[in-house]
Amino acid sequence: MFLAWRHCAEDYAMKLCPTLHQNLKRRMSRDGSQIGVASCFAEGPAPELVDSAFSMEVNDGALLYSGMSLADLAHAVMLIEIGIVPQESRVELLNALIEMHNLSAEEIDFDNALVDVYTNRDHMLHQRTPDTAGWIQAGRPRREVSTLAYLIVTRAELLEVVKAVSVLMDTLLDFSEEHQSTLLPDYTYLQRAHPTTLAHYVLTFVQPMGRDLDRLQSAYNRTNKSPAGAGSTNGSRLPIDRERLAKLLGFNG
Template identity: 30%
Template structure:
């Protein structure tokens, strides 16, 4: 019999049972559900809402159920009971009798599921933050190893100006820094206890929400019971954070795919993180990067699913909100899986530094430096720009580079050029000269690295503090 069957005179149709049931995906919340119920039962006993011995019996029964589930001695995932909450309650009542029926006093499944989701999301934010921190450490490691590895920087996928691989890595490190910061912010904003909101209008029982808040490690209690049961902003905010993180991983994946192509040959993935072809024996495919690029759209879809679900829902709880779980779980699982494989793949990637340098010596990426050379000789920048443009055009016709032009060739276009132009055009000079804050000069990139390492140390301290608030 359904736990809510008193109002009904007919059994629910099996098709409706299957359609209505969420146990196939919310079963993963069993630990959060039991943890919340233990805190709730303890509070009921302390407040005299149920007898102390009844509360103790309920808590003991819940702990046994948790132990049995985690040791595969109990299967509580029965679709007949709809969701994880009712499955746990049925299992408890079967074990301890009618005392188990007292657990749901002063509580609704509405605030119960809101609690479970918040406990789950808090835990998963911590896990994703750790993976992101670990990945950022890989980027820092690569940057340190490649402070002087000159490569072309691009705009419009055209070779533009010289930079270094270390500088390139720190650009992605900045993206991950923002991702980690957003996760911290999301955690802080959603760290509120909804239990006690009831179905929508709280309860007439003298419950102690602050006690439960402390037991479950929340920073605050929700201020409004209607909002407490209907809020899924934190899920949407999390998936927005994850979507941006996936976007950053997708952009870097696209870079790696290009770098590993025969046309670029800037990098080669380790065999352990590559795949081959069933018909072309020469192939070594960056499938990991391609899958991450593809899975980014999947996480975007999860975000849009929940935003669309929530866009027209009246207060308070509506069954539509059951749809939050599958998209939240999928986004979390996908991001974790991508981070877990991306970090070691990137760490073991081999760089073809000579090819990077060769590419940097072509495409006139030191043309801006040539113009700056003239400016330092007193030529207005716009005039210098035109002069260098003529130089580049001359080089293209003669199949030369700026470095291979003779001084006579330079002088034929402007008398401002002297022998020192070759030092100004040297790629090492071009990179080291860009020493302003944010630039690719090795000394400046080292400063960027130090700042990111300080951020990572602070983030790990913050993460440790966040983990102290977890009770599951």
């Protein structure tokens, strides 16, 4: 657990379940080492690990940062609405998240030693608001943030492909309309068989693109489902509002 989350989690866990409270105390009693998190390691990661596996994880920073930012903002808003984040922490937490969301790519300096994009963002948030940053972890595992970011990026890329295919179809349809009377031979087995038009020939490429759009729509519909609030496996003991998270992030269910 993150150090900034200690008091928040202990207070809530004490009220929710004494057993959970004792487990949290045992997990939080150890000082964090590498990045300020509880750890059973005495030393930080080896340079070889930082320069290989961690570097590969951080390389996704430019791709995932915005999606993770949206996921954090939605989660913070939902936590505030259901009363998990205390009144005195709300404005500071949201302001820090909005500031991070508005950073340009040139202003973000990812550190390979911090393992991945998620932990880099967590470190940035703790730098801006150490006393309230821990609340963003309430009722949510780290893998959920990454999954949401990938889905948000994939969803956006699918729409870009749909847009490109649609533009190409429109261009070919305009071209075909101009060449309805442009004659040319049709071939079978490299032999001239029937007369046709250039418009007719070009339209043979447009029709399969329509099928492609159907497939893209199907892929988009399956992608546009929210895992937010599901947890790693079995959800959360907190009263997470999954429908609200899906709506805030633009997911259809």
